Amino acid sequence: MKLYEYEGKELFKKMGIPVPRGMMVTAAAAAGEAAAQLGTAVVIKSQILQGGRGKAGGISFADSPVAAREAAAAILGRQLKAETVSRVLVEEKLAIARELYLSITIDPVKAAPLIMASAAGGMDIEEVARETPERIVREIVPVFRGLLPFQARRVAYRLGLGGKEASAFADILMKLYRVFRSYDAELVEINPLVITNEGQMLAADAKVNIYDGALFRQKEFVKGPERYDNEREYRAAQYGLGYVKLEGNIGVLCTGAGLTMTVLDLINYYGGRPANFLEFGGATYKNSYYAMQLVLEDPDVRVILINTFGLVARADVISQGLAQAIKELKPVPPIVASIRGTGEDEARQILREEAGLEPYANVEEAVRAAVKLAGG
Template identity: 40%
Template structure:
């Protein structure tokens, strides 16, 4: 379960992490009224669960009523990376001198939670980790004992945080770990954690993802999940309707497969060959033609997708049924919206290859070749 920013900030504030004064609004008039109560300048922030909102036009800083109305009118109802914006957070602007990053997640390699601090806040932390890994200080925590105060202090000082705010940042990091542990979170972070001229720290953004299987222990979070359903991604709603295991990602190579392990392998190969996966979509075992057609309809509906790789290994699922589904889906288009690469293996794969309309798809014998071709197609269409 992914909390919206306003929901995560509510949890953070209740735990003692400083957050800007803010109100949720769903109409232009509500935005203006909230801004008047809070006091200008304010930030108007689209409440959708996707990164890069600012660059996509989903966050605006305004100084008066006229600017607030214009920004609210532009953001409310907009399509932001395929997500409908139904509400915005109206938030007091923070006059900051520095931006930091603090977060907690699970280190699968170490088998322990890891707390992280960086002075390079306000930017994509994944890019920082890839381009300058030493810019992120990390400390692994034994979950049996929790985070000790000295561990938080060590991470803060190792990151190079200014001494004037080091204690405050360490306190925020410790609180984040406690929330991560108490709320069964999978990821929790503040990016950016802003430092003001008065050496105060303020959580200007908030991310909190919770293990779905643990929600029965947290009635407050279950209520937030129900509240957030109104802003559900249209594709996720469609996945529920079709009965697919589906996760939307931020890349441009659409992925369809039968079986979670097979789909995960395909995602890894897309990344290995320099591409970026757009989704995880498992059509399951024994998929018939109609189910395959529905899967293609879903992936084609994602505006971020530039190519699609279909990876089917037949066991219960029959290659000829998959081929029929692909043909049926694609033959309905006057022009194929995305280029599709197909790899079929296993039960009735040869029959499927004979059925496939190769005027509509590209067929590759191996998974590696199929993924490479899909990545090439995606790069050509950018």
């Protein structure tokens, strides 16, 4: 779950990482008031979850409360990177001397937190990694030892920092590591980490991604509809279904992530285009009912393709749910199915007798039939 910048900065503040003075507002008038209260020139930053908002025009500057109000009015309600801007962060404008980069993420190969830092802050770090990898300092944190001050100082020295700057950097890194561990993050990033003309070091931006699989114990974060690319993906998640909207016209219902991806690949291989990724399964047949409902909502869907080769999910239980969904929802698009797995004979019988379907013997035959029905 991605946090908005202002939410990330609230966590930073709690941990003692210096951030610019500012406030999040949802209305233009409030932006003006915030600027007046700050009493300085301000920056108005639209709060969206995608990166690259600066280049897309999502950040502007204002040197008076009136200008701040106008800047906020211009951006609030606008579409930016396919998100509607409903919040802006109004912050004091900083006198920037230098910009650094600092992040902690997970190195899946070493199975440990990975610190990345660079003196080339404020830039697209991927570009820095590609063009000038030597400008990125990397350090692995042994997971049971944790980050100790000597290693945080070492990162600072490797960036070429010294004196008070090195101490301030090490202190921020120690606190950032605490954010990373306390909130089950998969990424915490400060870009840029600013050194002002007055020599102060603060986090001018904040990117925090909480690992979805840890949200059960990170109860202060609720993954609401605004964190999904569309409303249907949000509702799917409420049913425990993995749904991703795609561009084509073959509606896909599958069990298991790997099989579902493979079915999408096969659809493309045979010249068709999938309308969605949808993985359902588990022990409750209700899931297949909701899955069918979601796919039917999509006006792009011309054919429905069902494939299962379940492990935990039993084929006969899935078929019961599908048969019920077909009876109640009366889908208009034709349905093509291949049902394999434990209880597959009963499953085929249920689909034949209760839903009038003739299941295909295997995945590839079903995919070819669906592509043909969808018009090639």
